[in-house]
Amino acid sequence: MIYTADKDRYNNMLYNRCGASGIRLPAVSLGLWHNFGHVDAFENSRAMLRWAFDHGITHFDLANNYGPPPGSAEENFGRMLKTDFAPYRDEMIISTKAGYYMWPGPYGEWGSKKYLIASLEASLKRMGLDYVDIFYSHRPDPDTPLQETMGALHQAVHQGKALYAGISNYTVEQTKEAIRLLTDLGTPLLIHQPRYSMFVRWVEDGLLDLLEDNGVGCIPFSPLAQGLLTDRYLNGIPDDSRIAKSWGFLRKDELTESVLEKIRALNQVAQGRGQKLAQMALAWLMRKKQVTSVLIGASTVGQLQDNLETLKNLSFSPAELTQIENILRS
Ligand SMILES: NC(=O)c1ccc[n+]([C@@H]2O[C@H](COP(=O)([O-])OP(=O)(O)OC[C@H]3O[C@@H](n4cnc5c(N)ncnc54)[C@H](OP(=O)(O)O)[C@@H]3O)[C@@H](O)[C@H]2O)c1
Numbered sequence: 001m002i003y004t005a006d007k008d009r010y011n012n013m014l015y016n017r018c019g020a021s022g023i024r025l026p027a028v029s030l031g032l033w034h035n036f037g038h039v040d041a042f043e044n045s046r047a048m049l050r051w052a053f054d055h056g057i058t059h060f061d062l063a064n065n066y067g068p069p070p071g072s073a074e075e076n077f078g079r080m081l082k083t084d085f086a087p088y089r090d091e092m093i094i095s096t097k098a099g100y101y102m103w104p105g106p107y108g109e110w111g112s113k114k115y116l117i118a119s120l121e122a123s124l125k126r127m128g129l130d131y132v133d134i135f136y137s138h139r140p141d142p143d144t145p146l147q148e149t150m151g152a153l154h155q156a157v158h159q160g161k162a163l164y165a166g167i168s169n170y171t172v173e174q175t176k177e178a179i180r181l182l183t184d185l186g187t188p189l190l191i192h193q194p195r196y197s198m199f200v201r202w203v204e205d206g207l208l209d210l211l212e213d214n215g216v217g218c219i220p221f222s223p224l225a226q227g228l229l230t231d232r233y234l235n236g237i238p239d240d241s242r243i244a245k246s247w248g249f250l251r252k253d254e255l256t257e258s259v260l261e262k263i264r265a266l267n268q269v270a271q272g273r274g275q276k277l278a279q280m281a282l283a284w285l286m287r288k289k290q291v292t293s294v295l296i297g298a299s300t301v302g303q304l305q306d307n308l309e310t311l312k313n314l315s316f317s318p319a320e321l322t323q324i325e326n327i328l329r330s
Contacts, residue, residue: 003084006054013056014311018292020215021190023164025093025293027286028308029059029219035299036076037067039247044300049080051301053088055308061193061219061295062127063097063138064119068247070102074126082128092133096123097168099138111141111149120156134190135162137178139169146177154185164190168221172206179214189216193295196220198229198266198281198328199259208290217292220285224296226250228263229281240299265327269320278303279310284324286314 015024030052036045049060066073074096085092098119101109108115120135135156137149153165165187167178175192182189192211196203197220211218224230226249227242233255242248243255263277270280285294298304316324 003050005088009054009056011056012308012311013058016292018191018217019211021164021188021217023093023190023217025059025217025219026057027293027311028057028282029061029293029295030057030304031061031221031295031297032073032077033061033063033066034242034248034297036073037069037247038072038076039068042076042079045076046080046084047301048298048304049077050084051304053085053092055304057304057308058091059093059095059293061095061221062123063100063136064102064123065100071122071126074123078127078129089129094127094129094132095134095136095166096120096127096132097136097138097166098123099136099141099168111137111139111144111146111152113148113152113155116149116152117155120161124161131160132162134164134166136166136168136193137170140167140171140174146174147181150178150181150185154182154187157187166191166193168193169195172210175207175210175216179210179216189214191217191219191292193219193221195222196285196291197223197225198284198324199225199262208288212290218290219293219295220291221295222297223285223294224278224281226297228255228259229266230278231267231276233260234263234267242299262327262330265330266324269323269327273313273320275310275313276306278306279313282307282310283314284316286310287316 014027016027018025062074062077098116102119135153137153141149156162157165165182170178179189194203232241237243242250243252267277270277273280282294285291296307
């Protein structure tokens with residue numbers, strides 16, 4: 001069926017300014033790390049993408065290696081762009097990244113200019129795009145001068161193959177240096193993409209403040225801890241869950257009894273707020289003024305639906321926050 005976007009798609013989404021830039025991102029963005037590869041059902045991926053765009057999600061996050069197999073999420077996304085979203089390209093913020101292993105030999109991963117520029121070119125081909133909106137260095141490279149990696153991001157922007165530069169998984173110190181280098185080059189850092197959730201909070205130790213002070217946006221990835229911060233595992237491990245899939249990145253040994261206890265206790269707090277746990281976990285991140293958007297994943301349209309419902313209750317009482325803090329620290 002030919003797709004036409006819902007005319008009411010901008011009615012209910014919140015859009016937050018990304019740092020001090022001209023861009024606003026939806027409060028919820030969709031990542032294509034899982035559930036969009038060739039191993040997944042294409043029609044389900046397509047239904048999720050359509051539903052997301054119909055409900056105001058304008059930002060879609062990819063990387064060269066998303067799949068499996070690596071590259072297949074970009075290929076599938078490219079196919080959907082062509083058939084469904086071509087008329088809407090200017091309404092979308094599409095990001096991709098390079099940093100993790102993509103091809104053999106010394107130029108197939110990390111942070112050299114050689115790798116980043118070649119990888120971006122390949123990503124554009126897979127997606128059938130002339131440019132991406134954000135190009136990320138996916139991870140810092142301990143052996144390549146940061147000047148070279150940031151120089152590659154700058155070059156991509158300078159050549160019009162990306163509109164903005166981003167970094168992911170960089171520490172506070174590395175981020176400080178990246179901001180300085182990119183500012184000097186005239187391509188200010190748009191955004192940082194760190195892992196951040198109720199269960200992983202390193203960014204609260206200086207990164208959020210640094211980003212705010214420098215007008216850089218923040219888009220936490222795995223805000224639901226890959227599904228742990230939902231009701232998914234309350235009653236065992238479902239066959240269709242990320243843990244159960246051989247290619248899923250969530251390992252069974254991460255679901256320990258002590259983690260389960262926390263999930264159960266957090267679920268109670270969420271119920272007290274009239275929310276699902278996933279919704280409370282997302283709202284808890286969104287309450288931080290430095291968080292531009294939360295970068296979720298989903299395996300069904302129903303999950304997307306649940307997650308957008310979050311926007312209906314974003315406030316926390318001091319008592320709820322203390323309760324949550326006590327559970328997380330227990
Ligand atoms: N920069 C990086 O290094 C990096 C690393 C990781 C991720 N990312 C980005 O962040 C995006 C999101 O990561 P993520 O997929 O780990 O995010 P996440 O939102 O923490 O986890 C998504 C998973 O949680 C479950 N879920 C989501 N909503 C649910 C709901 N309402 N109820 C029950 N379960 C629900 C689903 O698991 P099931 O599949 O089991 O249903 C879904 O696949 C990625 O797609 C990628 O774009 C970036």
